[in-house]
Amino acid sequence: MQPAIETHALTKRFRKLNTYRDLLLYPWRRADHLAVDNVSLRIEPGELFGILGQNGAGKTTLIKMLCTALRPSSGDATVAGHDLVREARRVRALIGLVSGEERSFYWRLTGRQNLEFFAALYHVPPGIARQRIDELLRRIELRDHADQPFRAYSSGMRQKLAIARGLLSQPQVLFMDEPTRSLDPISAQVVRRFVAEYIIGELGRTVILATHSMAEAEELCDRLALVRSGRVVAQGSVDQLRHALHYGGRCELRLRHMPPELPDALRRMRGILSLDVTRSDGLHLLELSLSEEGPVLAAVLREAVECGAEIYGCQTRQVSLEEIYLHTLGTPPTAVEAGVC
Amino acid sequence: MLAQLRVPLAFLVRDFRIEASYKTGFAARVLGPVLNIVIYYFIARVFGGLAPNLQAYGGNYFAFVVIGVAFSDYLALGISAIGNSIRDGQVTGTLELMFLSPTRMTIVLFSSSLWSYLFATLSVLTYLVLGTGLGMRLDQANVPFALLSLAIAIISFNALGLFAASLVILFKRGNPLGWAIRVSSVVLGGVFYPVHVLPGWLNQLAQLLPLTHALELLRRSLLLGEGLAQLGGELLALIGLTAVLLPLGLLACHLAIRVAQTDGSLSHY
Numbered sequence: 001m002q003p004a005i006e007t008h009a010l011t012k013r014f015r016k017l018n019t020y021r022d023l024l025l026y027p028w029r030r031a032d033h034l035a036v037d038n039v040s041l042r043i044e045p046g047e048l049f050g051i052l053g054q055n056g057a058g059k060t061t062l063i064k065m066l067c068t069a070l071r072p073s074s075g076d077a078t079v080a081g082h083d084l085v086r087e088a089r090r091v092r093a094l095i096g097l098v099s100g101e102e103r104s105f106y107w108r109l110t111g112r113q114n115l116e117f118f119a120a121l122y123h124v125p126p127g128i129a130r131q132r133i134d135e136l137l138r139r140i141e142l143r144d145h146a147d148q149p150f151r152a153y154s155s156g157m158r159q160k161l162a163i164a165r166g167l168l169s170q171p172q173v174l175f176m177d178e179p180t181r182s183l184d185p186i187s188a189q190v191v192r193r194f195v196a197e198y199i200i201g202e203l204g205r206t207v208i209l210a211t212h213s214m215a216e217a218e219e220l221c222d223r224l225a226l227v228r229s230g231r232v233v234a235q236g237s238v239d240q241l242r243h244a245l246h247y248g249g250r251c252e253l254r255l256r257h258m259p260p261e262l263p264d265a266l267r268r269m270r271g272i273l274s275l276d277v278t279r280s281d282g283l284h285l286l287e288l289s290l291s292e293e294g295p296v297l298a299a300v301l302r303e304a305v306e307c308g309a310e311i312y313g314c315q316t317r318q319v320s321l322e323e324i325y326l327h328t329l330g331t332p333p334t335a336v337e338a339g340v341c
Numbered sequence: 342m343l344a345q346l347r348v349p350l351a352f353l354v355r356d357f358r359i360e361a362s363y364k365t366g367f368a369a370r371v372l373g374p375v376l377n378i379v380i381y382y383f384i385a386r387v388f389g390g391l392a393p394n395l396q397a398y399g400g401n402y403f404a405f406v407v408i409g410v411a412f413s414d415y416l417a418l419g420i421s422a423i424g425n426s427i428r429d430g431q432v433t434g435t436l437e438l439m440f441l442s443p444t445r446m447t448i449v450l451f452s453s454s455l456w457s458y459l460f461a462t463l464s465v466l467t468y469l470v471l472g473t474g475l476g477m478r479l480d481q482a483n484v485p486f487a488l489l490s491l492a493i494a495i496i497s498f499n500a501l502g503l504f505a506a507s508l509v510i511l512f513k514r515g516n517p518l519g520w521a522i523r524v525s526s527v528v529l530g531g532v533f534y535p536v537h538v539l540p541g542w543l544n545q546l547a548q549l550l551p552l553t554h555a556l557e558l559l560r561r562s563l564l565l566g567e568g569l570a571q572l573g574g575e576l577l578a579l580i581g582l583t584a585v586l587l588p589l590g591l592l593a594c595h596l597a598i599r600v601a602q603t604d605g606s607l608s609h610y
Binding site for chain 2: 014015061064067068069070071089090092093095097101103104105106107108109113116117118120121122123125126
């Protein structure tokens with residue numbers, strides 16, 4: 001099956017802006033900033049693919065390139081089989097963009113008038129546009145405010161309108177750049193439900209979601225890419241990431257008595273990624289990160305018993321996406337990470 | 342065909358709604374021509390009967406200047422309308438989204454200036470109606486030829502505007518090219534005085550401006566009723582300038598957008 005999006009070594013360099021001082025002293029000097037570095041992705045139709053990364057990691061630049069708003073410096077990419085650069089107009093007819101940017105509407109027009117204008121730009125016939133606008137406004141719970149000026153909208157309403165605009169042309173691929181950035185938890189939940197139930201569930205569109213929100217990514221995304229300094233350092237489903245990064249799970253071991261040599265003995269064991277020891281309510285708490293849950297956990301318990309520890313309780317859980325994110329992106333890049341994907 | 346008109350119509354509706362929402366500004370723009378024409382009427386009365394240089398245009402300074410000022414509004418618009426619309430798009434953040442739609446760049450650019458032209462046309466009609474009321478005679482006017490000349494003139498003015506718009510796309514603020522074209526056109530294009538009173542070398546320079554030929558065509562067709570037989574040379578000169586300026590202007594805009602898409606500044610302001 002033809003992928004919805006495929007990129008090969010997609011790269012974007014920006015020329016750094018010179019200061020007046022630089023222009024005077026070094027008029028010929030040019031410095032580049034690498035925003036997206038050799039990104040290769042394959043995203044299947046109907047997939048909800050997340051792009052996670054810190055501020056300035058290159059998520060928005062990557063999305064802007066895939067939307068044809070930015071020309072790649074090198075590499076190539078296709079959207080529904082159409083080349084991003086050579087067939088830009090065909091690509092534009094197939095995609096929609098939902099930006100977290102509020103500054104992209106006409107503030108003196110109503111929500112409905114804004115949508116009517118953008119529907120015309122996307123060549124949606126007026127009759128169909130009217131029906132579609134009504135349907136989208138109803139779905140996104142904005143119909144009662146459709147005829148108010150955009151300037152009177154709250155941040156949540158503006159974001160919802162941006163989503164409705166992105167869907168006006170019924171795009172095959174919808175790019176969503178931090179769609180819940182400025183939303184309260186309830187509005188964010190409405191947006192997430194809309195994405196999951198309507199855009200993916202009913203319409204079956206492909207969605208590329210750039211987000212900071214781990215909960216959002218874990219709840220919605222089929223697969224995701226973790227991006228740092230313009231590079232994809234890991235990609236796959238949350239389970240695949242756990243497996244690829246050897247994150248089996250977390251274990252909290254509560255001990256009534258802890259022999260002093262136990263922490264070092266555990267740290268020396270294979271499969272223990274990290275160990276924190278604290279005391280609480282007269283108990284010793286050992287928080288362990290395990291590369292795999294079953295055999296490593298059994299070995300931990302065996303070691304504790306053999307050392308003479310008195311086990312009061314043991315709780316295990318899967319590693320969350322946030323922990324994977326913090327571990328993968330919260331430390332400087334390593335050769336191991338670079339080899340993950 | 343109807344489908345092709347939907348985008349320009351959408352721009353017209355959008356701009357009308359935005360313009361109408363600024364009620365005071367809307368009223369001020371409507372009243373502007375009325376005040377101007379009163380001023381030119383009294384200036385013409387001061388110099389009435391002392392205009393031997395205007396024999397080629399019927400000898401009436403009031404009629405000469407009303408047509409010059411009314412139609413030079415189109416030039417001012419042609420130079421600034423597309424650039425202003427792009428600037429508005431940069432500030433409101435809508436420019437990038439417009440260029441991300443499947444609508445062709447040229448249609449977006451020209452449609453974005455339509456409302457300004459419609460408003461300018463209302464302004465020209467106000468000038469002509471009030472001018473006629475104050476003694477300007479248009480009873481010999483060759484209206485079809487004047488309209489043809491005006492259509493070509495507007496295209497040529499827009500072509501100049503494309504160069505100015507390219508600079509707006511690249512540099513956002515400050516548009517020295519638009520200013521230079523506007524000032525040189527007012528000075529050399531024959532808005533307030535006929536071009537033949539200029540020194541020889543300035544007269545030659547004036548022939549390179551579309552406004553010079555446009556005003557000559559409009560004045561002589563509206564005031565004297567002349568047509569293709571008398572004005573064929575002028576018309577050809579205007580068409581020639583347009584044929585050179587339009588593709589170059591489109592190329593300039595295309596290159597400017599490409600640069601902005603390369604350096605990521607399309608949505609900057």
